[in-house]
Amino acid sequence: MGLNRTxxxxxxxxxxxxxxxxxxxxxxxxxxxxAGSPAKVAAASALLVIPALAAVSAFAxxxxxxxxxxxxxxxSKVTVSAAPGTAVAGTKVTLSATVKxxxxxxxxxxSFYSGSVKLCAAALARAAGHCTAVFRTxxxxxxTGKYSGNSAHAAASGTTRVKATLAATGTVVSVSTSSPYPGxxxxxxxxxxxxxxxxxxxTVKFSDAAGTLCTGTLSGGKAHCTHAWKATGHYTVTARYxxxxxxxxxxxTSGAITVAKLATATDITSISPGSVAPGTPSTxxxxxxxxxxxxxxxxTVxxxxxxVAPPVAAGYICTVKLTATSDGTGSCEVTPPxxxxxxxxxxxxxxxxxxxxxxxSTGTHELLVPDTTTTTVAFSPAAGTVHMTDVITATVVNEAxxxxxxxxxxxxxxxxxxxxxxxxxxxxxxxxxxxxxxxTATCDYTPGASGSVTVTAAxxxxxxxxxxxxxxxxxxxx
Numbered sequence: 176m177g178l179n180r181t182x183x184x185x186x187x188x189x190x191x192x193x194x195x196x197x198x199x200x201x202x203x204x205x206x207x208x209x210a211g212s213p214a215k216v217a218a219a220s221a222l223l224v225i226p227a228l229a230a231v232s233a234f235a236x237x238x239x240x241x242x243x244x245x246x247x248x249x250x251s252k253v254t255v256s257a258a259p260g261t262a263v264a265g266t267k268v269t270l271s272a273t274v275k276x277x278x279x280x281x282x283x284x285x286s287f288y289s290g291s292v293k294l295c296a297a298a299l300a301r302a303a304g305h306c307t308a309v310f311r312t313x314x315x316x317x318x319t320g321k322y323s324g325n326s327a328h329a330a331a332s333g334t335t336r337v338k339a340t341l342a343a344t345g346t347v348v349s350v351s352t353s354s355p356y357p358g359x360x361x362x363x364x365x366x367x368x369x370x371x372x373x374x375x376x377x378t379v380k381f382s383d384a385a386g387t388l389c390t391g392t393l394s395g396g397k398a399h400c401t402h403a404w405k406a407t408g409h410y411t412v413t414a415r416y417x418x419x420x421x422x423x424x425x426x427x428t429s430g431a432i433t434v435a436k437l438a439t440a441t442d443i444t445s446i447s448p449g450s451v452a453p454g455t456p457s458t459x460x461x462x463x464x465x466x467x468x469x470x471x472x473x474x475t476v477x478x479x480x481x482x483v484a485p486p487v488a489a490g491y492i493c494t495v496k497l498t499a500t501s502d503g504t505g506s507c508e509v510t511p512p513x514x515x516x517x518x519x520x521x522x523x524x525x526x527x528x529x530x531x532x533x534x535x536s537t538g539t540h541e542l543l544v545p546d547t548t549t550t551t552v553a554f555s556p557a558a559g560t561v562h563m564t565d566v567i568t569a570t571v572v573n574e575a576x577x578x579x580x581x582x583x584x585x586x587x588x589x590x591x592x593x594x595x596x597x598x599x600x601x602x603x604x605x606x607x608x609x610x611x612x613x614x615t616a617t618c619d620y621t622p623g624a625s626g627s628v629t630v631t632a633a634x635x636x637x638x639x640x641x642x643x644x645x646x647x648x649x650x651x652x653x
Contacts, residue, residue, distance in 0.1 A: 552647030569632030
């Protein structure tokens with residue numbers, strides 16, 4: 176017999192059998208019978224029985240030894256199910272796998288996959304395994320349950336389908352103010368809610384009848400953006416949530432939004448000086464106020480008299496220009512023309528701007544232009560006599576020819592003097608009025624010496640009438 180050391184097998188020449196060395200295999204050909212001449216057979220028998228077996232024993236077990244074969248694994252069948260089979264995206268789905276196989280109860284683990292993504296895994300108990308998974312995007316998924324197998328049971332897999340649907344959403348829209356003024360920035364807010372465990376994501380588009388106003392991105396379930404309407408009127412805002420992979424779209428319309436100009440109040444705060452002569456300017460200061468926290472009014476305020484018959488001369492009127500930095504306050508000058516006299520009642524009219532409504536001042540705001548007066552002096556008798564009483568009469572006339580005595584509210588008085596010295600008993604004499612004589616004041620004067628005497632009558636004036644004075648000469652004889 177020859178020994179093949181390379182393959183580790185003992186081969187007999189002329190035989191179709193080989194014995195595995197390390198593998199412990201015996202292969203036989205021709206039914207295991209020896210072939211050839213009797214002499215060769217005898218020789219071969221001798222070799223096989225005595226020396227050959229001793230040599231072969233170093234490489235392989237005896238031909239009569241038992242051969243160990245691994246037991247064949249039992250085939251397995253995996254049934255996969257999902258509960259519920261249709262679920263809202265983001266909610267939990269229980270995945271179950273049942274493994275059936277002959278022999279002992281299968282043990283091991285089952286892993287669940289969607290494509291190449293592992294969803295969860297479970298250890299078998301009584302040939303069944305369960306775990307939960309979440310499908311975060313709507314769609315139909317094929318779920319594969321892969322049984323790992325064990326020493327007695329072969330690995331296997333099964334599939335089922337899970338449908339994830341969009342979660343319904345609700346959108347609520349609100350505004351920071353429902354009564355803005357033109358140009359005011361209004362914050363638009365949409366709150367998007369859902370019963371899904373997943374928070375809605377994406378964007379919300381805000382629009383009115385004219386089109387898109389602005390777009391906000393959801394954060395914490397809310398989206399915000401701002402818009403300013405320039406024109407007055409009534410508006411409604413619709414918030415449209417676009418949805419995302421797990422949430423359906425939804426929308427809601429707000430209540431009415433009324434854009435109106437801000438109310439204003441105009442006031443004449445001062446006229447200074449309050450009394451001027453014709454042709455002399457006076458400064459009129461006005462203030463236009465608006466609700467707290469709103470922009471300062473801009474535009475023009477017209478100052479004009481209410482009691483001057485048209486056409487009104489330009490000097491009676493002036494215009495205040497308000498700017499964004501003037502805080503609603505400004506002034507201008509009026510100059511009553513000459514001739515003019517009396518009390519002028521002024522009114523301020525604010526014309527408004529894009530955000531502010533117009534307004535007119537209320538109350539009485541007067542500028543006094545005192546009337547000019549003239550004072551004349553007369554004596555009765557016209558010629559005086561020493562130590563004889565003479566009546567001095569001062570007549571005061573204003574340009575309008577009015578009654579300016581106390582009976583008409585006049586407060587002016589007349590003081591009589593000679594050479595700068597007041598005549599006793601003739602100081603601050605009140606005026607009296609009659610249609611026949613007008614406004615007069617009288618004084619009794621008794622000359623102490625002969626000669627010519629110059630008497631001065633000084634009218635003090637009042638709020639409505641300028642002061643004036645006049646003189647007269649009395650010739651006194653003895």
